[in-house]
Amino acid sequence: MKNWIDRYLYAVGQKLPKAQREDITKELRSLILDALDEKTTSDRLAKGEAYEEKEEDVLSILESFGPPAEVAAKYKSSGRYLIGPELYDLYRLLLTIVLGAVALGICIATLVSILSTQGHFIELLYKLPMQMISAAISAVGSVTIVFAIIQYFAKEEDIKDMNPNSKWSPKDLEPVPVSYEVIKASEVYAAICFTILGIIIFNRFPHIIAIYYNQGAQTISVPIFSIDTLRLYMPYLNIFWIGNVLLNAYKLRIGKWTNALRFIQIGVDIGSLAIFLMMAGNPGILNPAVKESIMNTDFAPLQRLGDIGTTSFKIFIAIIVLTTVFEVCKHIYYSIKK
Structure with missing residues (x-):
C-alpha cells in the first residue's frame, strides 16, 4: 500500500x-x-x-x-484576508512567474548593456539591485491589486472554479521526496549568480583575470589568457553557460531532481568540460607574456610562481575534470537508485 x-x-x-x-x-x-x-x-x-x-x-x-x-x-487563516485561500495558490504561482520574468528581463537588459556599450561595469551593476527592487514592487502591486479585485467582486462559486485544488483527489498526491531528490534553492541561486558573473567577466572583461604585482610604485597586471585565443572558444562557452542558467531556473520551479533533469545536467556538465579541455589542449590559450613578465621581476616568490605556472594550470584542469566526473557519477548513481 x-x-x-x-x-x-x-x-x-x-x-x-x-x-x-x-x-x-x-x-x-x-x-x-x-x-x-x-x-x-x-x-x-x-x-x-x-x-x-x-x-x-x-x-x-x-x-x-x-x-x-x-x-x-x-x-x-485569521478569518479576514485580502486574497483568500481559494485564490492564494494561483496568486503565488502567477506572482512567481511575473517576478521571474521581470528579473530575467532586467538581467538580460543589463548583460546586453555591459556587452554592447562602453558603460562602466561597476556602475551598471550598482544600478541593477535598485532596478530589481523597483520592478518587483510594481509587479507585486499590480498582481495583488488584480487578485484583490477578483476576491472582492467575484461570486463564491466562480472563485472556487478558479481554485486549482477544486477538483482535488488524494491520488494526485506526489510521493514524499527523499533527501537526495530535493533541490536546495540556495545552491541554485549561487550557481546562477556565479554563472552570470562568469559570462560578464569572460565576455566583457577577460583582461581582469590576471596576475597583479607591484614594481616600485607601479602596479603591474598581466592577463593570464591570450584574449584573441580565448575569444575563439567564448561562443561555445556562452551556449553551455546560458543553458546552465536556464536549467537552474527550471530547477527552482520544480524543486526536485528527476531522471530527465539529471541527464540534462550531465549533458551540460560534459559539454562545458569538453570546451575547457579543448582550451587546455591549446598551448596558445595562455598569455606568453605572463611567464616573461614574472621572470623579469626582482620579486623571488613571483619568479617561483612563473616556474610552476604550467604545472599549476594542469592541476587546475585536473581539479575541474575530477569535480565534473564526480558530479556526473553522482547523478547516474541516484538515477539508477531511483
Whole structure:
C-alpha cells in the first residue's frame, strides 16, 4: 500500500510555516488515524466479520479532509484576508512567474548593456539591485491589486472554479521526496549568480583575470589568457553557460531532481568540460607574456610562481575534470537508485 498519509502530510506541511509544521502535521496525523480507525471499526461491526484496512479507506478519509492547501489555510487563516485561500495558490504561482520574468528581463537588459556599450561595469551593476527592487514592487502591486479585485467582486462559486485544488483527489498526491531528490534553492541561486558573473567577466572583461604585482610604485597586471585565443572558444562557452542558467531556473520551479533533469545536467556538465579541455589542449590559450613578465621581476616568490605556472594550470584542469566526473557519477548513481 502506498504511503498516502505521509504524502498528504508532506503536501500540507509544505504550505505551513516551518515553526508550526511539525506540531500541526503530528496533530493532523493523529486526526487522520483516528478517523481511519473509526471507519474500519464501523465497517467491521456492520459486516459482522473481520475487516482489514484497505487503500480505498485511506483515500476516502483523506478526501474527506480536503485538499492540502485548504487544510493548511485553515490553520493559518485569521478569518479576514485580502486574497483568500481559494485564490492564494494561483496568486503565488502567477506572482512567481511575473517576478521571474521581470528579473530575467532586467538581467538580460543589463548583460546586453555591459556587452554592447562602453558603460562602466561597476556602475551598471550598482544600478541593477535598485532596478530589481523597483520592478518587483510594481509587479507585486499590480498582481495583488488584480487578485484583490477578483476576491472582492467575484461570486463564491466562480472563485472556487478558479481554485486549482477544486477538483482535488488524494491520488494526485506526489510521493514524499527523499533527501537526495530535493533541490536546495540556495545552491541554485549561487550557481546562477556565479554563472552570470562568469559570462560578464569572460565576455566583457577577460583582461581582469590576471596576475597583479607591484614594481616600485607601479602596479603591474598581466592577463593570464591570450584574449584573441580565448575569444575563439567564448561562443561555445556562452551556449553551455546560458543553458546552465536556464536549467537552474527550471530547477527552482520544480524543486526536485528527476531522471530527465539529471541527464540534462550531465549533458551540460560534459559539454562545458569538453570546451575547457579543448582550451587546455591549446598551448596558445595562455598569455606568453605572463611567464616573461614574472621572470623579469626582482620579486623571488613571483619568479617561483612563473616556474610552476604550467604545472599549476594542469592541476587546475585536473581539479575541474575530477569535480565534473564526480558530479556526473553522482547523478547516474541516484538515477539508477531511483
